[in-house]
Amino acid sequence: MRVGSFLIAAALVASSAACRPSPQSETPVQSDDRPQPSVAQNTPLLIAKQGSFFVGGRKIHSDTLSSFSGRSPVGTVTVDQMYVHYQIPVDAVGVPIVLVHGCCLTGKTWETTPDGRMGWDEYFLRQRHAVYVVDQAARGRSAVDISAVNAVKMGQAERDRLPPLFFVSQEEQWLRFRFGPEYGTTFPGQQFPTDAIDEFWKQTVPDWIESLPSPNPTVRALSELAQRLNGAVIVSHSQSGLYPFSAAALSTEGIAGIVAIEPAACPEADSDLTPYVKIPSMVVWGDYVAQSPLWGPRFNGCQAFVAAVKKAGGQSENASLTAHGFAGNSHMLMQDLNSLDIAQWLLTWIDRHVKSATRLE
């Protein structure tokens, strides 16, 4: 046996020894019991299977695919599909986890942090969950429809037909993502790695969401993906925060749990709560939320929703990280300096609340 293989075998033993606590524990989470990441981060990753595919999509005919000669303007293209990259660990024991990014970002959100630390995608994998990272429809590797832009350029439509696009400036993002009270300054105890902010800015992409059909095609694609997986926890963020709830309203099938990280909205408290009562859910908030004119009201809306679900007999929680021993978290808490502690805390919640059809032990 070669030296490298010997090291792997040794790492396997270490990995087997690093199983997280039994999910059967009934002890409630205390504000002072913040768990530490329990998996060695430098041992080899053991992947049973990895790959990528698309969910959804529809063919459209267009006469304005190109505005210049040498490329035919007429024909068929497919849009509204959702790109999915997945990895399944050896010895998977947990429920699959689907990670859905927010506004102006892509699946990159969940990968390596701007300062080069492990992303949640790899952490959940090391904790023996299959992980599915998506690019929302019309974002990243999921195509957009440019027909209207070319129609205007070719003089076939007026300029008001141009799609409503936006690209969030770094100055605006700094405030919205609560890195600090004003651009370039940070909140006391801020956990976001602002020393690496330029690498974070490179993650930001233009957003075509306002040009998409309603409901957003990502919602149906998430529903279809969850059904294919026969039970998954959908973790959404910000702009996509509502999507797993909307998917559950289409069908609860396959949605084993919902974790909404600082959602732009929760369902209305006086809406039909039937689907949400059936699915354990948690809404998660970072720090500096109450004083934010953008996020404070969103927190309150989710608070009302969670209260209504609980009253109707469901399992739901509106969780401030500050009440669970975490301080200083930004809106990009999956990239904050304590991101893996939060990931581990989420897994503890999943273990306690989510029944997994795929659990093997």
Add this chain to the structure above:
Amino acid sequence: MRVGSFLIAAALVASSAACRPSPQSETPVQSDDRPQPSVAQNTPLLIAKQGSFFVGGRKIHSDTLSSFSGRSPVGTVTVDQMYVHYQIPVDAVGVPIVLVHGCCLTGKTWETTPDGRMGWDEYFLRQRHAVYVVDQAARGRSAVDISAVNAVKMGQAERDRLPPLFFVSQEEQWLRFRFGPEYGTTFPGQQFPTDAIDEFWKQTVPDWIESLPSPNPTVRALSELAQRLNGAVIVSHSQSGLYPFSAAALSTEGIAGIVAIEPAACPEADSDLTPYVKIPSMVVWGDYVAQSPLWGPRFNGCQAFVAAVKKAGGQSENASLTAHGFAGNSHMLMQDLNSLDIAQWLLTWIDRHVKSATRLE
């Protein structure tokens, strides 16, 4: 030891036994010596490290980031960066391989094939090479600049300022990618998995390349990436075919070898060949090329370039797969039914021609 770990240990033994032939072999490739993929495809993947980052990028100021209220139009964004996803296998022995997609596509090109088989990204990894898959600047997870679209929508610019975008129709792509002589029919012996063509169409995205600065920012980003890796083989495809040569013209540092898969162009035969003489290179072509009015002339251009490099003392090859025992290959040969055989053949070429600074044995 648990059963799963036992299986992994068994797989490790199998993996160690599956090393490919010694790269010291001097036997020339024969047309009938097409190698078979030599790595078990269902054993666990052993990853030492994986993650993602960006290379390049520049900050720009814009007054037209958004055309509608609620989103500030003014501020700073970063564009022209190149997204890179990487995986480094345990016991890496080969030179790192950088995979660069072509027109209207993203890094998805190199992942799972439309019919669900292993992509080259995983195959090279299993053959113990570190693999870097990029999204070209302004494609996939690498941001585009939408300022001009919004400027026109907001009435601040005329419609001719709109960027020259194109989205290649499925009908046009069928012909350009040589799936068959006309849309819906295939060449005899065609290797592309056209039964799964709808999954392939979902890989196609609009192309902003004509709106980018010249030279394409991807060229400098590839040069920077190769230098960071201290020696890499850059594998380009189609639209990006010329890019590794252009990167070599900037600096040969870090570029250990070039494999151009059906490039849109090779450097001119009468250009300054100094950088290309220093780097082993191979240009690879599928089937049905000679009769194609698009690809036939491109083949001939590369033939002249390769002849000039060889005359000047360099190692270069213009390789038709049909002369090496492969028949029926399309332009998307990394997704064809015999894609892993071709991948293995490429690795044999790399082993014979590329000196690796990172080779460990």
